[in-house]
Amino acid sequence: DVKVTQSSRYLVKRTGEKVFLECVQDMDHENMFWYRQDPGLGLRLIYFSYDVKMKEKGDIPEGYSVSREKKERFSLILESASTNQTSMYLCASRPPRDRDEQYFGPGTRLTVT
Amino acid sequence: AQSVTQPDIHITVSEGASLELRCNYSYGATPYLFWYVQSPGQGLQLLLKYFSGDTLVQGIKGFEAEFKRSQSSFNLRKPSVHWSDAAEYFCAVGSFGQGGKLIFGQGTELSVKP
Numbered sequence: 632d633v634k635v636t637q638s639s640r641y642l643v644k645r646t647g648e649k650v651f652l653e654c655v656q657d658m659d660h661e662n663m664f665w666y667r668q669d670p671g672l673g674l675r676l677i678y679f680s681y682d683v684k685m686k687e688k689g690d691i692p693e694g695y696s697v698s699r700e701k702k703e704r705f706s707l708i709l710e711s712a713s714t715n716q717t718s719m720y721l722c723a724s725r726p727p728r729d730r731d732e733q734y735f736g737p738g739t740r741l742t743v744t
Numbered sequence: 745a746q747s748v749t750q751p752d753i754h755i756t757v758s759e760g761a762s763l764e765l766r767c768n769y770s771y772g773a774t775p776y777l778f779w780y781v782q783s784p785g786q787g788l789q790l791l792l793k794y795f796s797g798d799t800l801v802q803g804i805k806g807f808e809a810e811f812k813r814s815q816s817s818f819n820l821r822k823p824s825v826h827w828s829d830a831a832e833y834f835c836a837v838g839s840f841g842q843g844g845k846l847i848f849g850q851g852t853e854l855s856v857k858p
Binding site: 635640662664666671672673674675676679681687689721723725727730731732733734735736737738 | 748750753776778780785786787788789790793795834836843844845846848849850851
């Protein structure tokens with residue numbers, strides 16, 4: 632079974648802090664994704680990566696950056712957390728074949744106070 | 745613009761009743777389509793997917809979905825709902841050559857009455 636893990640299930644941070652969310656997958660997938668999930672808005676893509684050190688902006692990249700130094704790990708960075716970044720963050724991975732789905736981690740619920 | 749619409753934010757059905765969750769999409773390329781389910785506090789689990797071929801696809805947990813190109817729809821159905829089906833359901837669309845990127849609908853929350 633594919634396993635995607637996220638470093639924390641719940642996280643509370645203060646406004647202005649630098650926040651790191653970590654995601655690790657164990658299936659050697661090339662593609663990895665970061666989403667945020669908000670009620671009534673579904674999942675919105677923040678960034679995705681199609682290879683080590685390669686990244687591409689999604690629909691809502693403002694206020695976020697990412698890092699992918701190793702194939703299995705994809706990090707989401709909030710440079711200076713703000714209250715409007717309080718949300719559920721979901722990581723996903725996927726092999727490069729077109730007919731494959733994304734596999735999701737359990738999510739990190741981030742609260743910025 | 746590319747989009748996915750799930751018109752029903754919240755649906756309540758009685759246990760044992762049939763279920764249909766609606767999904768409509770607007771997408772320029774030939775789409776491939778997914779339904780995911782999210783139980784409370786959990787990540788998303790794939791229920792089923794459609795790429796080509798038979799427009800009626802079977803998934804896990806007794807779910808099925810039908811792709812109707814003329815209506816730009818991919819509705820999810822189950823003939824008899826169980827209390828454990830209470831969850832949030834997401835429809836998503838992507839296309840070949842997009843690196844696996846998906847566009848998700850807003851989600852439909854399903855409640856099941858005893």
